[in-house]
Amino acid sequence: MKHNFDWQPILLQCKANVLVHVQPLLKTLKEPQIDLGRGAGGDQMKMVDLAAEKAIVEVLLQNGVSFTLVSEESGVKEYGSQAKDRYVTVDPIDGTTNLVRGLPFYCSSIAISNEPQLSKVNAAMVTDLLHGTTYMAKHGKGANRNGEKIVTSAVTSLAEAVVGLDLNTYKINELALQASALIGQTKHIRHFGANALELCFVAEGLTDAFVDIRGKLRTTDVAAGFLILKEAGGVISTPDGEAVDAELDPRQTVKFVASGNPEIHQAILSLIQPK
Numbered sequence: 001m002k003h004n005f006d007w008q009p010i011l012l013q014c015k016a017n018v019l020v021h022v023q024p025l026l027k028t029l030k031e032p033q034i035d036l037g038r039g040a041g042g043d044q045m046k047m048v049d050l051a052a053e054k055a056i057v058e059v060l061l062q063n064g065v066s067f068t069l070v071s072e073e074s075g076v077k078e079y080g081s082q083a084k085d086r087y088v089t090v091d092p093i094d095g096t097t098n099l100v101r102g103l104p105f106y107c108s109s110i111a112i113s114n115e116p117q118l119s120k121v122n123a124a125m126v127t128d129l130l131h132g133t134t135y136m137a138k139h140g141k142g143a144n145r146n147g148e149k150i151v152t153s154a155v156t157s158l159a160e161a162v163v164g165l166d167l168n169t170y171k172i173n174e175l176a177l178q179a180s181a182l183i184g185q186t187k188h189i190r191h192f193g194a195n196a197l198e199l200c201f202v203a204e205g206l207t208d209a210f211v212d213i214r215g216k217l218r219t220t221d222v223a224a225g226f227l228i229l230k231e232a233g234g235v236i237s238t239p240d241g242e243a244v245d246a247e248l249d250p251r252q253t254v255k256f257v258a259s260g261n262p263e264i265h266q267a268i269l270s271l272i273q274p275k
């Protein structure tokens, strides 16, 4: 019998513990950093990434949670006697480059599911570690920002829209071909460098869509943000308009268009050129 946890307080404890462990490290970023190799997701690991992951695991264990951790840093690891009952998918720090450079945009992302599948995530938190903004969602119960219900934007015209687009790739020729019509017809294009938080910006209606069709964004980055956006009324699909689902695994990547409403979603899909 699976124990039913009340995730909201546990996730908030995770946030608090991440801050306790990460804040002292922010003061040491100008010093030479130890080479920690690459994490399970393929990125260079930093002390802050590991400290944040450790802080999350610590809180879950303190709360008696048995779980399989699916982390961008440590990969897949089992904790407790019923580890297969529950999956905790984390990007301990999303936006590590921003954090290390002192750019004020990074977050922690935690998603809870009973199966290692993107579509099965039933509780989620994305928390901006610098500004104290926390987005949470529970399946079927809506999404909130610091406890207040959020809904997506009603902007349907790209001529009025602010659209996030991740252009961070060496394969820019390929991506430029696919995205040039969209860029050409959108009023404002943005990319801040922490995709989990950028999905929450769409959830809150700060931006109208977020597009990542590079094929390199991992499920660990989007697991929590997808639930928050869906619960806020947003629409997510592949660039071909199919449902996005994938295994929760640090090596599994997805391509997607995430929008505030169906009208702008269709407008974006119609402009993305097939590969």
Ligand SMILES: [Mg+2]
Pocket (backbone or CB within 6 Å): 049, 072, 091, 092, 093, 094, 095, 096
């Ligand atoms: Mg990370």
